[in-house]
Amino acid sequence: MNTEDKELNNSELKTNFIYQEIEADLAQNKNNGKVLTRFPPEPNGYLHIGHAKSICLNFGIARDFGGGCNLRFDDTNPVKEDVEYVDSIMEDVHWLGFDWVGEPRYASDYFQQLYEWAVKLIKDGKAYVDDQTAEQIAAQKGSPTVPGQESPYRNRSVAENLELFERMKRGEFADGQCVLRAKIDMASPNMHMRDPLMYRIIHRSHHRTGDKWCIYPMYDFAHGQSDFIEGITHSICTLEFEVHRPLYDWFLDRVLDGAPEPETRNRQIEFARLNINYTVMSKRKLLRLVKEGIVAGWDDPRMPTICGLRRRGYTPKSVRDFAERVGVAKRDNVIDMALLEHCVREDLNKTAPRVMAVLDPVRVVVDNYPADRVEMVEVENNPEDPTQGTRTLPFCNELLIERDDFMENPPKKYFRLAPGTEVRLKGAYIVRCVGVDKDAQGNITTIHVTYDADTLSGMPGSERKVKGTLHWVSARHAIAAEVRVYDRLFNDPEPGGHEAEGHDFEEYLNPDSLTVITTARVEPGLATARPLDHFQFQRLGYFNVDPDSEREGKLIFNKTVGLKDSWGKAAK
Ligand code: ATP
Numbered sequence: 001m002n003t004e005d006k007e008l009n010n011s012e013l014k015t016n017f018i019y020q021e022i023e024a025d026l027a028q029n030k031n032n033g034k035v036l037t038r039f040p041p042e043p044n045g046y047l048h049i050g051h052a053k054s055i056c057l058n059f060g061i062a063r064d065f066g067g068g069c070n071l072r073f074d075d076t077n078p079v080k081e082d083v084e085y086v087d088s089i090m091e092d093v094h095w096l097g098f099d100w101v102g103e104p105r106y107a108s109d110y111f112q113q114l115y116e117w118a119v120k121l122i123k124d125g126k127a128y129v130d131d132q133t134a135e136q137i138a139a140q141k142g143s144p145t146v147p148g149q150e151s152p153y154r155n156r157s158v159a160e161n162l163e164l165f166e167r168m169k170r171g172e173f174a175d176g177q178c179v180l181r182a183k184i185d186m187a188s189p190n191m192h193m194r195d196p197l198m199y200r201i202i203h204r205s206h207h208r209t210g211d212k213w214c215i216y217p218m219y220d221f222a223h224g225q226s227d228f229i230e231g232i233t234h235s236i237c238t239l240e241f242e243v244h245r246p247l248y249d250w251f252l253d254r255v256l257d258g259a260p261e262p263e264t265r266n267r268q269i270e271f272a273r274l275n276i277n278y279t280v281m282s283k284r285k286l287l288r289l290v291k292e293g294i295v296a297g298w299d300d301p302r303m304p305t306i307c308g309l310r311r312r313g314y315t316p317k318s319v320r321d322f323a324e325r326v327g328v329a330k331r332d333n334v335i336d337m338a339l340l341e342h343c344v345r346e347d348l349n350k351t352a353p354r355v356m357a358v359l360d361p362v363r364v365v366v367d368n369y370p371a372d373r374v375e376m377v378e379v380e381n382n383p384e385d386p387t388q389g390t391r392t393l394p395f396c397n398e399l400l401i402e403r404d405d406f407m408e409n410p411p412k413k414y415f416r417l418a419p420g421t422e423v424r425l426k427g428a429y430i431v432r433c434v435g436v437d438k439d440a441q442g443n444i445t446t447i448h449v450t451y452d453a454d455t456l457s458g459m460p461g462s463e464r465k466v467k468g469t470l471h472w473v474s475a476r477h478a479i480a481a482e483v484r485v486y487d488r489l490f491n492d493p494e495p496g497g498h499e500a501e502g503h504d505f506e507e508y509l510n511p512d513s514l515t516v517i518t519t520a521r522v523e524p525g526l527a528t529a530r531p532l533d534h535f536q537f538q539r540l541g542y543f544n545v546d547p548d549s550e551r552e553g554k555l556i557f558n559k560t561v562g563l564k565d566s567w568g569k570a571a572k
């Protein structure tokens with residue numbers, strides 16, 4: 001176990017109710033003391049931060065109980081699924097720092113077994129082929145307080161059902177022409193027990209089974225049995241599946257009817273799904289943002305996807321830490337985005353090297369510094385981590401500082417640069433403003449300063465204190481960069497929460513969620529920065545190198561998060 005894992009291990013998680021349930025099972029030696037969980041995504045989109053929570057929980061349980069966790073793709077719907085998604089899901093799980101037991105698994109690996117079980121149910125009089133349309137079936141469903149109506153095909157003979165199901169499998173019917181349903185109870189107070197669909201016809205190639213099948217099991221007929229086939233001991237899932245649990249049990253009881261009692265029978269435990277404010281988390285909605293070109297792709301840094309967070313500059317540790325802090329709840333709640341930002345800020349504060357970057361530069365000339373001199377000044381890479389050492393930066397008579405770090409007529413308590421005042425240039429000298437040049441429109445083009453040669457940082461004499469310290473770069477050495485600054489993608493705390501009133505989540509898009517700054521100049525050492533490298537731009541925030549840098553042949557940074565911690569403050 002590496003040190004990172006240990007950090008995760010101390011965990012509040014250990015006292016959560018799921019851990020308690022598992023501990024109780026182990027105390028009774030259920031499943032012969034074995035713990036096997038699974039993460040079961042449907043490969044119909046990229047994973048988001050909600051999935052990250054589920055991944056951390058399932059793989060975390062495996063780690064903490066000395067068990068394992070399977071990765072299983074619940075690929076029962078060939079219409080929406082794709083290998084692109086399969087690959088991205090594996091990449092994201094690995095990036096988060098987890099690994100599954102053996103090879104990835106697929107519900108489609110079990111299609112033959114599921115089919116045989118369906119045939120068994122038919123033979124046992126527990127399933128029937130229904131020729132009605134989806135609309136007719138829906139119309140007979142009833143409501144939680146009104147019993148449903150039985151299908152006119154419900155009492156077909158076993159022989160007829162077997163033959164029809166066989167013909168469905170052979171491809172003799174069109175999509176939707178008939179379905180296989182479980183024969184349970186059309187009056188059940190649990191709507192999921194009202195003769196749910198087991199199989200439907202879809203004439204469509206599957207990303208793994210190709211054209212072998214044209215009947216596909218419904219998720220509900222595949223999911224529980226897939227867990228059972230794999231010997232999963234604890235099926236952790238989100239609350240909406242609580243009402244599916246009796247159905248999963250019903251299917252498994254019928255499937256196992258007559259078979260010897262299995263060694264492991266998976267137990268389902270539900271927890272509240274993660275919601276975060278100012279974003280949407282359903283894959284269907286995220287897919288719309290991508291398809292409609294509202295964002296640049298699944299990995300757009302404004303997306304709550306794992307690949308979006310990665311590209312934005314989130315670290316695996318910060319995401320795991322977040323998952324841990326939000327804990328496991330039994331009731332739905334909404335987590336403040338500021339907590340996620342707090343977690344990445346905390347991690348990057350310890351790890352990200354400090355560098356200087358000026359986003360909106362104004363030229364500074366040091367009048368008393370020799371024009372032909374360039375001096376290398378030494379600066380610390382990370383005051384939080386002395387092992388990161390120091391680097392040197394070129395200092396000369398032509399510098400750049402942020403335009404808003406200078407004011408001609410400053411208010412009281414303005415500790416940056418102003419006519420006649422002094423500031424320290426970080427890692428270099430104290431300078432005093434002695435004048436400005438302006439263009440015909442009155443814009444400041446150059447700020448003139450003089451430097452105090454006795455005040456080089458780290459040297460005797462550097463103790464002289466001034467109120468303000470500014471970041472800067474050498475105008476003659478700095479390199480150009482593009483900087484992408486992000487704001488929330490939505491300006492409503494719950495963009496998906498207004499559907500009942502007829503409002504689409506896209507009505508709440510924030511038109512200013514992306515600002516591209518093309519004027520930035522950064523210290524020369526950043527020329528060798530690699531995609532996804534993290535930095536703290538001093539006084540500005542945390543930034544990382546966008547992979548577009550390589551494609552576009554220029555340095556592009558994403559702003560991960562600012563320095564100011566609204567969550568930390570609120571928590572205090
Ligand atoms: P979405 O509704 O966002 O499309 P989903 O639940 O359909 O997601 P799946 O691929 O079925 O996506 O999810 C895989 C696993 O991740 C499931 O076990 C599911 O419970 C879990 N999961 C999905 N969303 C969340 C969430 N917001 N919080 C916690 N777990 C989640």
Ligand code: MG
Nearest residue numbers: 041042074219
């Ligand atoms: Mg799902």
